[in-house]
Amino acid sequence: MADKPLDIDQKSCKGCGICYSLCPKKAITGDIRGKVVLSAPDLCSRCGICESHCPDYAIFVRREKK
Amino acid sequence: MRPDLQHLFRMEKLPHIWCPGCGHGIITRAIAEAINESGIDLDKTVIVSGIGCSSRAPGYMNFDTLHTLHGRALAFATGVKLANPELNVFVITGDGDATAIGGNHFIHAARRNIDLTVILFNNNIYGMTGGQYSPLTPTGKMAATSPYGNPENNFDVAALAIAAGASFVARGTAFHDKLLVNSIKEGIKNKGFSLIEALSMCPTSYGRRNKMGSAADMIKHLKDNAVNVVTAQKLPPEKLEGKFLIGTLHYKPYREFTEEYDKLIARVQKEGK
Ligand SMILES: Cc1ncc(C[n+]2csc(CCOP(=O)(O)OP(=O)(O)O)c2C)c(N)n1
Ligand code: SF4
Numbered sequence: 001m002a003d004k005p006l007d008i009d010q011k012s013c014k015g016c017g018i019c020y021s022l023c024p025k026k027a028i029t030g031d032i033r034g035k036v037v038l039s040a041p042d043l044c045s046r047c048g049i050c051e052s053h054c055p056d057y058a059i060f061v062r063r064e065k066k
Numbered sequence: 067m068r069p070d071l072q073h074l075f076r077m078e079k080l081p082h083i084w085c086p087g088c089g090h091g092i093i094t095r096a097i098a099e100a101i102n103e104s105g106i107d108l109d110k111t112v113i114v115s116g117i118g119c120s121s122r123a124p125g126y127m128n129f130d131t132l133h134t135l136h137g138r139a140l141a142f143a144t145g146v147k148l149a150n151p152e153l154n155v156f157v158i159t160g161d162g163d164a165t166a167i168g169g170n171h172f173i174h175a176a177r178r179n180i181d182l183t184v185i186l187f188n189n190n191i192y193g194m195t196g197g198q199y200s201p202l203t204p205t206g207k208m209a210a211t212s213p214y215g216n217p218e219n220n221f222d223v224a225a226l227a228i229a230a231g232a233s234f235v236a237r238g239t240a241f242h243d244k245l246l247v248n249s250i251k252e253g254i255k256n257k258g259f260s261l262i263e264a265l266s267m268c269p270t271s272y273g274r275r276n277k278m279g280s281a282a283d284m285i286k287h288l289k290d291n292a293v294n295v296v297t298a299q300k301l302p303p304e305k306l307e308g309k310f311l312i313g314t315l316h317y318k319p320y321r322e323f324t325e326e327y328d329k330l331i332a333r334v335q336k337e338g339k
Contacts, residue, residue: 009067012080016087016269021282052243053285055091056081057067 005044005062006051008036012058019050019059074098074108076128084119087281089240089266090187094123096243096264097156097185100250111154114143116168118160119194120187120266137168140175143182151324154254157184161202162192165221169201176230179258180323185250186223186261189268197271208275224263228316233258235316239265241288242312252314258322265292265310 006028015034020026027044031037036059038044051059067075075098084090101111113129115121117136124131134142139157147155164172164186175182191209192198199209199216202223206215224235234256238246246264253260267273267284278284295313298306 014081014086016281018087018282018285021280021286051068052095053092053241055084055086055088055240055281057091057095060068 003062004038005041005046006038007060007062008038009058009060010035012056013054014056014058016055018053018055022049022053024049071095071098071102074102074128076126079126082126083122085268085270087267087269087284088119088193089189089268089281089285090120090123092240092243093185093187093246093264093266094126094158096238096246097123097158097250098127100247100254101156103247104251104254106154106254110152111156112143112146113156113158114139114146115158116160116163117194118163118192119268120158120160120189121163123158123187137163137166137171139163140168140171140182140184144171144175144178144180147180147182147324148327151181151328155182157182159184159186160193160200161186161188161190161223162198162200165201165223165226173226173230176227176232176259176261178323179231179233179320181257181259181325183250183253183256183260184262185253186263187266188223188263189266189272191268191272193268193271197268197275203272207272209272210275224261224315227259227261231259232261232316233319233322234260234314235263236261236314237263237265237310237312239288239292239312240267241285242292245294245312249314252317256317256319257325258319 013035020028025043027040029039048061051061113124114132115124116139143157190203197210199212201221203216227235236249238249249262269281273284292312293309295311
């Protein structure tokens, strides 16, 4: 399986749009309801700004194991 | 939810009831992260809140928690801490909860310098009840109770806490979450009254009425208008107009109430023998 940078919990997402407004790489966008989708996984740098600013804990960044 | 924080939440209670884009969720996660990183004993940690959207936060957190009466979180927390000073006692409160109905408890808890870590979720409004203005609603802003703009002056709650006697005062925001985590950790370390003002956002009851745009616009507003207190010292006053400071605003440890109270008990017991 290709290594996905983010896990998104669609059930928890309320579609506020904060995450994709902050994403510096435009790796995530909103669907027609405004809910987050990982549209360009290759662009994601795993910076985690989406994860730490999601009010609904719907995004989890898969970090490299140290 | 990040797996390393899940043990700090009552996962079965999530998703929470807060509105889409409400800043309270971000701040709640920052509190959990700060507690996690500070290494305090989770079984000796109590989180107390009053009433409001912000005060619902402890209900999602996996600690001994007390959801009390509107404005009375600090009164309950004072009781918990005095009864058992070895507990780490946190207070989660809103701007209305802490500075309107609970204003008296607020100044006197600060005056006593009792060892509590208070995180004040400041969304500038009474969110839960539909947007009445609070003592922290800036002058001129629209609220359900000020349809022509708030005619009153607002408190600067950090300055109020410092004047009343708090030994640690810091400000973070829902955008500056790392700074917020660090401020809460500093507050935990301080043996005394610690206030961390966390600027939140209420798109539903405040943002909409004040034409502040979406939740994403509101968080950008926090990002763009905050100036770190260290940077601010080097800036001319005109560069700070309309901005607010973030970071540690005050740190001056001094005699703490529960310690003084224990000394008093020891002294009186000795004298009575
Ligand atoms: C004694 C009492 N008075 C009034 C209320 C109604 N009430 C509930 S929450 C609230 C205001 C909450 O505002 P704030 O503390 O700023 O929290 P927010 O909801 O904005 O997070 C009020 C007035 C109440 N529950 N109890
Ligand atoms: S009313 Fe405001 S404070 Fe309450 S949950 Fe909604 S956005 Fe948050």
